[in-house]
Amino acid sequence: MSNKLLPALFAATLGIASLSACSDDSAAGSSxxxxxxxxxxxxxxxxxxHTCLQKAIESEASxxxxxxxxxxSKQDPAAELSNIEDMISRNVSALIVQTVNVDALKxxxxxxxxANIPIFMTSVITSDTTDILGAVVVDLKALGALDAGWIAKDAGSAEVEAGVIAGAPGAASDLMSAGFTGALPANVKVVANQPGMFNRAKAQDVAENMIQAHPDLKYxxxxxxDMAFGAYQAFQAAGKDVKIxxxxxxxxxxxxxxxxxFSATVANSATDIGQLAVKNTLTLLNEGQADKIANIKISLITKDNLSEAPKYCLA
Structure with a gap:
């Protein structure tokens, strides 16, 4: 081989090696x-x-x-902890939690x-948010207050009785009920407050007992x-026109x-909560810009503004 060809061959070899290295780096970067x-x-x-929330989360993640x-977790704090421990064992990138009980969630x-797995919360948050990745929340006290405001306007200055059929104690329901009772005017007296456990049949039983004990119940x-439909059936069967x-x-x-x-409902879209939860979880995981605690819009809906209600659930 001529000595003149050696430099050219050496340069070509370096070029091939360089191309190979670039290819490896590119593949690593892509990975x-x-x-x-x-x-x-x-x-x-x-x-x-909860079903609609899950649909929205799965759809947005896809x-x-x-x-x-x-x-x-089916409303069981012990099951929630077990579920979270299982997710940790699966080494998920992050956990989105619709909690059963805020205190137990600590x-x-x-x-x-x-385990270095961040938690992102939906609907409610703990009092100390230091150790969570973020949250998409509903101002549940404000939600209850919107319903109370409708009753205050409808009742005017009349002395009337109201009842509360709450959900399951310990999380969202407590906040909603507190917001409702705290915003009522003095002339609206809460005469009963019982949990319906987010179950239509249970709520119907509660409403039956409530109207028997308080036949003058107005609201x-x-x-x-879902519970409200059970309550409506109970009030109708008792021949009472209770505004729900x-x-x-x-x-x-x-x-x-x-x-x-129903006289009024407060729209708080499960779809909006789920979609934003996924978007913000992924953004915050990648250290992007997103509100750590984001609020979902809520709206009081009556016959007068039905068209303003947001989409609640994906098909």
Whole structure:
């Protein structure tokens, strides 16, 4: 081989090596960019709200190219902790939690933190948000206050009785009920406050007992529309015209407002909550710009503004 060819061959070899190295770096970079994200979603119950929330989370995650593993705690704080421990063992990238009980969640957050798995909350938050990634919340006290405002306007200065059919104690329902009772005027007296456990049949039983004990009952605040249908049946069977105010904004709930079965409902879209929860979780995981605590819009819906209600649930 001629000595004159050696420099050219050496240069060509370096060029091939350089190209190979660039190819490896590019592949590594691509792999990093396309690293899959797995979100764990621990749901709190099986009501229409919870079902629609899960649909929205799964749909938005699919759009964003993320995988979702789901579990349901069915209103049991012990089951919630077990579900979170299972998600930790699966090494999910982050946990989205619709909690059963805010106080019990403190232990869950500590477990996840020790495993370096961030928790993102939906609907409600803990009093100390230091150790959570973020949250999409509904101002549940304001929600209750909107329903109370409708009753205050409808009752005027008359001395009237109202009842509260709450959900399950310990989380969202407590905040809603507190917002409602705290915003009522002095002339509206709350004569009964019992949990319906977010169950239509249970709420119907509660309403039957309530109207028997308080035959002059004029208004009822019911913590969700499904329970409100049970309460409506009970009041109708007793021959009592009790005006019902409630919350959610489902298709069935809006139809009940239109028909006069419910006087008002407060729309708080499960779809909006779920979609924003996924978007903000992924953004905050990547250290992007998003509100750590984001609020979902709520609206008092009556016959006069039915068209303003947002989409509640994905098909």
């Amino acid at each position: 990093t960019e396309k690293k899959s994200v797995t979100l764990g979603f621990v749901n709190g119950a099986t009501t229409e709200f 759009t964003e190219g993320a995988k979702v593993i789901t579990a349901n 232990n869950d957050i500590a477990k996840a933190k020790s 009822a605040f019911v913590a969700n529309e 105010v409630t919350a959610n904004g489902t298709d069935a709930g809006l139809a009940a407002v239109k028909d006069g079965k």
